[in-house]
Amino acid sequence: MDVKARAAAIDKCENVLREDYQYNLEHEIWPSINRLIEGLLGRTTELADVYVELHGALAEEPRALKSFFDVFTSAVYSWSPEKVKEAREDRDELTDLNVRIAKVSEVLSDLLSRRTEVKEMSSFSSDTYYHIMDVVEDASEGNGLFRSHLKGKLDKLTYQYDLKYWPSISKVVAKIGVNAANAVTVADDSAASAATEARRPGLADFLKAFEAELDMNRVQNIGFIPDDFSLTDSSMASLVNCGLELEADDLIDASFVKRYRQRERERKVGQAKDD
Template sequence: MDANTRAAVELCEDVLRGDYQYNAEHRILGSTNRLIESLLGRSHELADAYVELRDGLSADSEALKYFFEMYTTAVTSWSPQKIKKAREDKEELTELNVRIAKVSEMLSELLSRRTEVKERSSFTCDTYYHIVDVVEGASEENGLFSSYLKGKLEGLAYQYDLKYWAAISAVVAQIGFDAANAVTVARDSTAIAATEARRPGLADFLKAFEATLDKNRVENNGLIPDEFSLSDSSMASLVNCGIGLRVEDLVDASFVKRYRQRERDRTKRERPVSGD
């Protein structure tokens, strides 16, 4: 390792040690500190990436620190295991809405039928009649509701008779309608990038990490220069060391190159065609 490389490694590892010390002193981000410990033990594997980071980001003293915060956050938040769980959550949320829609439809029909039987027969049962009763029953243990809303809501219930209010069955039906029409979406661009592929793979982490970089570029009010980009080999090193791949699973520069080319091709296909 020549003097130039050693200087770059020292600069980058000083940033990592600073983050480690801060986390340790404040007793936070234990998983991040375990990652930093691993990175500090792989200096030679990351040396070329550190040179690129030093050359591309050290002009702004905060940019390099900013990069490592994003990198460690991406690794701890979007590891293959975390992405797998995110995909499962996405599928479960969609399935839950389907089930809620079906159950709500059934419950709404049962509630309507119960009301019909109570009104036409010689029998009744002590069940909720007014939607305000439902709200009050559900809010029994909410002290703020009791202190600030209960009286006002009861006043409205006395002031306006039942024809002004939605039936309990209609409220339940609306919950089902809402669930049936719900679309499961990611909260941010990183989550979209990590889970949008039809089949999971190591490229998912690359997508998540590069989406995080793009989200934090200068043009988006971040600190990462708009023109900054890591080489394919440096990105491969950061992936391998960050998510701790086994020897047989290691990615190389050609893997990153193919991924980036696919993304460029996809962007071209999705780009709107301007009119004449």
């Protein structure tokens, strides 16, 4: 490629970034994405070969080049090492919360059942909830929509059917516990799953998430990125280094990406055999 064509390819890619930057600026949205774009635009020399490769592979495909940069900036925003760490912590906390809810619900359900027994068998009572709809009504205090649209209808049902038709408060609480105990923590999308599936965190988490988001935006998934598109190892490394603004000691190279991709291929072959 001659110098003029190379410069045109670089300019084409950076224009996509500039247009996104301007759109975000005019609509006062995504300041974090704009800071990322500013960083990329300031590293033209490091990204020149990446832009030439992207232009050659995607420039002739309608909207593919823009889609690629949208996916990349979104991946950096969502799955930087700091965000992956937060995602792992969120996953672990959700799992722990369900375990704790299951335990507490079992205890609370037993206490509620015992309270009912004591009230019914003794000469004493206390001003506590008796009907599940009492709980629902008090919990809806301040909810105008509930009082305007549901309360009257539920009141009629409450008076029409006696207590034997309704679940007890203790059983409702018990079911909340059973539900929590049986809950399995899963990722909402393939990128979240890919970013957090490894036992140990590392930069490969970002590569997994980025490639998962690329896959979600391929033609076969009603996106714009060609199904057979893949960046070379060296271009991927340069893009990750610049996008994540990695320090000198953390920079990755083509061999890092190559090893990562080899491991992923072997992992997928192993999964296919297991299936």
